[in-house]
Amino acid sequence: MHKEVQIFEALIDRCIQRDEKARKELYDLFSAQMFNVCLRYSKNRSQAEDIFQDAFIKVFENLPKLSNKNQFPGWIKRVFVNTAIDNIRLNNKYESNEHLHVIEHFSDVEPSVLDDIAHEDLLTMVQELPPRAKIVFNLYVIEGYSHKEIAEELGINVGTSKSHLFDAKKILKTKLLTKEAKLFSIVS
């Protein structure tokens, strides 16, 4: 274990020295995980690729500033999340929020509704969330932030953060039920 840490630290050092091979190794180690982060925050694959590239450039440029190399996995994720949030904010200026007719009895929706849904379909539903609701949903459910931390991160109040999460879940449940209904009708 200790040896693995040393190898990883050496890899980071080589990246700091702008070693192209080391960069590729680091990229291969984290690209899949980070690409999924980007996909969850973006509205489509194209935007995810833009975020992915921007974030990786930031990672390589700011590597020398990383004081503790053992914290790299957490740090890189934070860079990707922040880059994604900034990208969403930038693009959000020029697009309208989606109007969605949501159901009111969504609290009755069982988690089992997710059993038959494909990963890609669920990802698409998340991508289609309104930008702010999507950010809060990802930060709270996937990244494990508290509402207080989200509020500080986004410069909003805690109540607003809760409200966005509420909206995100409401929209997702509506879409899941709609999808389930379609599947049921096809089967029957």
Next chain:
Amino acid sequence: MKRELDPFESKLKEKLQGKASFPEDILWKRLNDELLRSDQQLASKNRYWILGAALLVLISLGTGYFIGVRQETSRHIAGNSVHSGRKRTLSQNSVLPSNQGLQKVALPQVESVSIVESKQLNGNSFVHENDVNRTLSTVQNQDLLSTNIRTQLNQGDINAALPKELVINQNLTQSSVETQPQINHLEDDFTLVKLALRNTPLLLTSKVALATGSPYKKHFPKLLSASLGFEPTSINRVQTDRTYGTGTTYASNEKGLTTTNVKLGFQAQLGRHLELGVGCGTSNYSTQQTVQDQSVSVNQLEHQLNFESSISSFDIHEDDLHDDPEDQEDHELNFIDSTKFHLNYTLVNSIKSLQVPVTAAYVFQLNNLKFSIKSGFIYNRITNADQVLNIVGFNSIRNDVQAQLVSNCFYHLIQIGAEYPISKHVSLMLAPKYTYALKSISRSNILRPNALGLECALKFYF
């Protein structure tokens, strides 16, 4: 405190993290190309820094060498002039037959320049330069040793009057016959005095300068000093990685505001060219962004406006927008049907800090001016940070953003300064300076304030 996800959230998380999507291979190629381009830019930027630093070092060394040479020459001249005077004093006043012989034979011109007594000097028509007489007589009048010598000479006790270390050529005090090389040496000394006095008359007219041996200690005689400075103007910029406005690191419409800061400093000069300093002061970084017809996104659900700024993005709720009573026009924003508004507004970002600089400076003096090239680190503690938003037609709204910033951080300082003495203990200093944050002061993104300012200070020498 570890929070719990509800079953639906847990299931969502599990499902979303259950399968990985891989980026296409071409993404690495694009990324690598971009990184290589960035490396090249960085390398060229580094080259400029290295060239600039090398140039600065060369200028510093050149100036230092030049000053050093001048100081050495002046000191040598001052020392020679005093010694020459004493030597000639001996020669002129000596009652010894051998010295009389020396005057007549070896120094026909030099002996006509009577350097011993003021009376003789003033009345001597053979003196080549008036300033030579004045200066050398001044030396003798001011120099205690010289006075002692003269007094004792009057008593006729030459041997007792001349400590050995004060006499360069011991043979002058002895009754032996002078040799030609020694006489030539005396002539050379005096020629050097005349030449130097012609070239640098200002340096040797200073009594203090000659008495202390250094012509540059006229107005900066002590080592410890304190300064009180004001920084009446500075160009503040906040460098950020946030992409907004034109998509560059700076918003094109964000300008630095003039601010006033106060600095108190203490300096200690170690040796001839090194000055260490410590101090404390205020720092006020202030930038203003004025935009016309700016598109601002609307959160319809929350009835909020989302603004971007170099420090952070922030939301303004509809309830916080109150009509400006001084504005006659009624402004109504429709949060129900709009996805964006076009607004005219001014956003002022302000970061106030207390700073403790620790500096080292290379100092040198030219005539009556003292110059310094200073570098150092500044401990910076943010005391207040806010954004004030003035939307046309509405009351201004203030946001405290201090929580989003790192309270304690370090800056780098580069400063050049020039001092002019206005009295025996006080000098006026003007010093352009550039400071920049060594690390981001933001907790979430890259935010490095930097400022170019002019420090005006009064410096008191103890």
